[in-house]
Structure formats: structure tokens, C-alpha cells
Amino acid sequence: MKRVFNFSAGPAVLPEAVLKEAANEMLDYNNTGMSVMEMSHRSAMYKKIIEDAEKDLRTLMHIPDNYKVLFLQGGATLQFSMIPMNLLKHGVADYIITGAWVKKAFKETQKYGKVKAIASSEDKNFSYIPDVSHLDISDDADYVYMCDNNTIYGTKFYELPNTKGKTLISDASSCILSEPVDVSKYGVIFAGAQKNIGPAGTVIVIIREDLIRDDIKADTPIMLRYDIHAENGSMYNTPPTYGIYMCGKVFKWLLDMGGIEKMHEHNLKKANLLYDYIDQSKLFYGTVEKKSRSIMNVCFKTDDDALNDLFIKEAKTQGLENLKGHRSVGGMRASIYNAMPYEGVKALVDFMEDFEKKHGK
């Protein structure tokens, strides 16, 4: 068996210790004689799995008691619809457009209300985070929507927008659990699991209780109602049981690693190693403004497309996989989520050095 360093943006690398544990438990979970996949979601054994997962996530993120944690399905993208369907009261929402994922959410919300783009960095292909200190927030906005870390472009917010008291909603799919956040500053934080947590499909929604309403449009599909999922402890129907089990294992791994504060230090060390190399390189350059740089998705290029392709191809032969940038940016992208070990980033930087020696001017 050979494992590679997987720099995929998602589905992405998971902690090896977690995968091994899951493998060991595949045929017989905790002396039940069955796999978690085969287990009733109503069983006492499974109840403990989902309850532990929620408890550990609450500990890791210091989630206040007046927030619900929901484990849902449909990936992050279904939240683009559920948010307007459940949270629009006056029918007005303000969006901060920092990339393709927000654009999709924005477009979806247009079906349900009046949506305004209050800031955008599209003029420079989303290579920076716009100033969000003096936004033109709508008086009757039900919420302000942002994406904390922009997976495709490799940018992140270092300061939260001034929402003038309006509820802040964030798509944190590619940065959740990568650094400490003050949950109380948000009304909703949601994240698809496949970037920094677990298997694709599962989505985690952390929502302040007073935002969960039962007076939404009566024809809202029952599976798209936060109130129904909250009342039923994410078990209105069969939840993504195995996905939640894997998420729970990753939460335990994070606790063992010393929690989010420790993980943040670890992530900074990895990101700095890579950015420092890029900054002194004469061949590679970063594609985003320095003060907006993501510590999860690192985008870089050479100014020669053929050389970028060669880099990606040769890296693969060295066990450094999935370094191709998103087509809307080009070049390379190294996603260095929590589970990417320091050695992986070191191996990448060593390879970049060798490549530059061969192909640099």
C-alpha cells in the first residue's frame, strides 16, 4: 500500500489515523458484529455516535448553547437554497461576492427574494477580499451572506464584515475547524464535510436558535426546513450515518491533536512554509493579494502554461497529487487542509525547488 500527498481541494485528504481506525471497525463496530453502515440510526449505539460527534464539535468550536448543530445532506450547495427558504422574512438579503460559490448562492436566492451584491472582487477575478468595513447594508436585509474562505481562488477574510447588526451567514466549507472562530458573531455557519472534515454529502449547519422559524412558506419541502431537522435532532429521516461517524472521528482526532488553536498553529506553519518559498521564487508567483491569502488553498503559477502543466505532471510522479488549479484561475493550487501533514508541504516545496533549478531562468 502506498499513500500519496493529496492536495485535492475536495473531496480531500483525511487523517490517516482516522482512516485506519475506520478500516479496523469496518466489519465489527464496538462488538456489535456489524459495520456502522449497517446499523439502525435509532439504535443506542448509533445515538451515541451522533451525540458524541455533536458534543465534540461543540467543544472544538466553543459553540454557545443557543446554537443548534445540524447534520444534513445535499452538500454545501443545498444550503444555497435552504438559507433563503428559511431565513428570508422581509425578502431581502445582501451578498458579498468573493467567488463562484457565492455567485451560485446569490443566483439561487434571486428565486426567493430581492438580493443585493454589496461588495465584490470579481473585477480582478476574485484575487482579493474587498473592503467590508463600510458596506451599504439594506435597511430591511434579513441577513448578510459571505464565504469565509474561497476555495477556488485561495482567499480568506481576516476581518468580518460590518453588518450593522444584521445576521451574518457564512459558507465555511473550506476553512471550518482550521482556526478559532467566534461563533456568536454569526447567525449561521455551514460547511460541506468533504474539505476539512469527512466524506462528501454530509453538511454541518450551526444555526442560532432564534433564526429557526416555523412560519415559513407552507409549501417548503419538509426536508428543506431547519425547524423540522432541529426538532428531530437531525433524524427526521435517516441521516448520512456513516458520514456523521467519520466526521465524529475527525473531531476526536482534532481534540487529540490539541484542538483548533493547536491546529491553527500547525496550519500557519504549513502555509508559511509554502508562501515563503513562493515569495522568494523567481519562477513561481502567488495569484492573490498577500493580505487576503488563504491558509487552506494556496494558488500559484509560473507565467508559462506549458510549464505549469509539466509541473503538475511531474509532481504526480513524485506522489504529489491533485495540484492542478481550478480552470477559472489556472496554474496550481495546493489545498493544505488540517489533515495534510507538514511533511506533505515540505515535500511539495522541495519539489518546487528542484523544478525551479531545472526550469528557472
Ligand SMILES: *Cc1c(COP(=O)(O)O)cnc(C)c1O
Ligand atoms: C466545495 C464548496 C462548496 C460546494 O460543496 P458541495 O458539497 O459540493 O455542495 C460550496 N462552498 C464552498 C466554499 C466550497 O468550497
